[in-house]
Amino acid sequence: MPSQSPSQDPSPAFGREVPSDEQAWLAAYDPHAFAPVAVTVDVVALTLRQDELHVLLVQRAGPPFQGCWALPGGFVRAGQEDLDQAAARELAEETGVDTAALQRVHLEQLGSYGAPSRDPRMHVVSIAYLAFAPNLPAPRPGSDAAAAAWVPVASLDPVAGPRRGGPGDHPRPAPAGGLAFDHAAILAAALDRARSKLEYTPLATAFLDREFTISDLRAVYEEIWGEKLHPGNFHRKVLSVPGFVESTGHTTAHGGSRGGPRARLYHRGDARLLHPALLRPDREEEIR
Amino acid sequence: MPSQSPSQDPSPAFGREVPSDEQAWLAAYDPHAFAPVAVTVDVVALTLRQDELHVLLVQRAGPPFQGCWALPGGFVRAGQEDLDQAAARELAEETGVDTAALQRVHLEQLGSYGAPSRDPRMHVVSIAYLAFAPNLPAPRPGSDAAAAAWVPVASLDPVAGPRRGGPGDHPRPAPAGGLAFDHAAILAAALDRARSKLEYTPLATAFLDREFTISDLRAVYEEIWGEKLHPGNFHRKVLSVPGFVESTGHTTAHGGSRGGPRARLYHRGDARLLHPALLRPDREEEIR
């Protein structure tokens, strides 16, 4: 675990020998001489709760955007951690999941956001991360948050929209006034990424427990893509992609809540890419 | 062009009203109180020169890694520029291309690198960018570089390797000892990204002049993917993808250097995604 501070330990990076004149130059180096740009990580943590996509949000305890909902995140600890480590730490701090449970969470870098005006305090560059997790416990708010909650994405995403907004629908517990900073744009990018990752990677399984049925898997695709898929064709397709899922030999103990036979159980296979991919249907309009 | 400094102008971000108590809090805010993490952008600029993929490198004038070759890049100007603007600026400074020519360069964010030990001076987070450009002029070195040059990727990439390394081959002008910092990893990620972007976007056209033949386009794919493609099937495939290329109605003035009829000229169409995609053949082994 690399956790060195330059001032304490100007040891060579990558095992390279540092010439003695360079040593002297390094000793005279003042990190504060550089322009102050702060670096944060923000995490878009997605999970399915009752077959509905939720994102983890925190309510900001202090300014700026006090009282607004925002993505969990915080400053990178200089000299102490990698970006991936910082993202995992922030996620753990906000959700209360222990290190062991974090192993089951897929975490990947999404992109960086650095408009000078995105934070009124100063120029802050944020490295956004995307997390896929199986049903996680209710979060406990961290130190710098007034509250933390899993929020239905349908209540936030203007594209997917409140598509369950039928006549007799409950009002969503949506944070009023949008998200803090540019977090709405980050969330939109995260959903785009998630939707396309389902096409060519087996990451849909990251939303499920270790053992799952093909119908469970289909429910993930349907919820994240926002469209119904043909059950029979989906079933055959998933089983035909090498390394996507492997049979456990078991079945569910009971049929579905509305009847039907017991379903076979599968766990994730060893493929990291799906070939051929599961392409989303009817995307002509998004091409141009 | 947003170019505000927080200390001069704590104006609201995103047109939001700032409460007066928050104004007071912002006035007391000290950017230097935060941990010093520097932010840089590094650009992987790729171009084709004589049908061979090249990357723009600079030779470092000062420590660390003095004399080593590295990706062009530099510190983000705090409060003055977006990350995209910083990347475009660094690219312009190192290549000498003017703003008009920069319009023809495709520039996209690649990813961020922030291991604490990646720079011996201090904790530096670098936002890597990927640039695709048509045949650019020879670079002129910037202020902090001893030299700048287009370097054949084949002489650097351990995966693609010196695959032209036949018996009577010239020795490559490869920088000895690898690239500075973690730039070899960044370059590898850039090549991965470029190879897969050719599959599902029309970005291969970004390496070509405005008018090109189908054979020119095929040469881009063959060079970046590192494998020969079937000329006839490629031709038909490209023309069958809606919005990939559009005919100009013209043909080349002469046939190829080794004979053959005049080829029809095309320019890029309006598609942003290729559907169906041009999938790379024979990638079974990379799936797991």
Add this chain to the structure above:
DNA sequence: TGAATAGTGTCTTTAAGACAGTATGAG
């Protein structure tokens, strides 16, 4: 004239999607 290239025709194989049909289990 010979060789290399642009572009087209056609056949085979694979994969996607529409649709139907059987078996199982909950209520």
Add this chain to the structure above:
DNA sequence: CTCATACTGTCTTAAAGACACTATTCA
């Protein structure tokens, strides 16, 4: 029993790849 569901069979269409062929131009 009824109905929803798990899963399988089959047909149609789209697309990828192999191969062949013609026409054009350079050397």
